[in-house]
Amino acid sequence: MLNYMTIRSFSGTHDWHPSVLNDTDAHEAGTANNIIWNIEHGFCPRCERPLPKPPEYPAGSRITRCRSIPICGDCGSDEAHQAMEGSDYSSAGSWPLPVEEIEERDTRFRRSRRPGKLTMVDGQLTLIMDDGTTIPVDSPDTGGWAQYGTSEE
Numbered sequence: 001m002l003n004y005m006t007i008r009s010f011s012g013t014h015d016w017h018p019s020v021l022n023d024t025d026a027h028e029a030g031t032a033n034n035i036i037w038n039i040e041h042g043f044c045p046r047c048e049r050p051l052p053k054p055p056e057y058p059a060g061s062r063i064t065r066c067r068s069i070p071i072c073g074d075c076g077s078d079e080a081h082q083a084m085e086g087s088d089y090s091s092a093g094s095w096p097l098p099v100e101e102i103e104e105r106d107t108r109f110r111r112s113r114r115p116g117k118l119t120m121v122d123g124q125l126t127l128i129m130d131d132g133t134t135i136p137v138d139s140p141d142t143g144g145w146a147q148y149g150t151s152e153e
């Protein structure tokens with residue numbers, strides 16, 4: 001009887017088990033064995049770079065609902081980028097992805113972000129974008145319930 005290592009991803013609803021690949025196109029595409037081998041030897045099945053080691057948790061790939069396929073942090077961010085771009089997640093049948101593809105997407109994503117700076121302007125917490133626009137930010141509520149309405153009856 002095979003005893004699979006207990007590997008739990010950060011967002012997974014249960015431990016990693018190879019049977020979860022039945023919910024992907026990995027068997028059809030012939031990548032399943034390689035994915036299993038990588039995971040059980042401590043490599044990210046999506047990019048073949050090392051998976052984080054305990055106490056750090058790997059990310060859980062979004063390609064399955066249970067998110068129990070462990071992937072490295074960079075691939076976790078990459079899937080988040082794909083989600084934000086509105087593109088499909090790279091399926092398990094296309095794993096491993098070229099690292100260059102992941103890094104390209106990362107660079108593109110960083111460029112498209114508008115960096116801003118939080119600062120106080122006239123006592124108001126304000127986000128100053130790099131193009132000069134300013135966005136007032138609500139300060140955290142510090143008053144609690146001290147402010148009492150003066151409803152007259």
Ligand SMILES: [Zn+2]
Pocket residue numbers: 044045046047048049071072073074075076
């Ligand atoms: Zn990875």
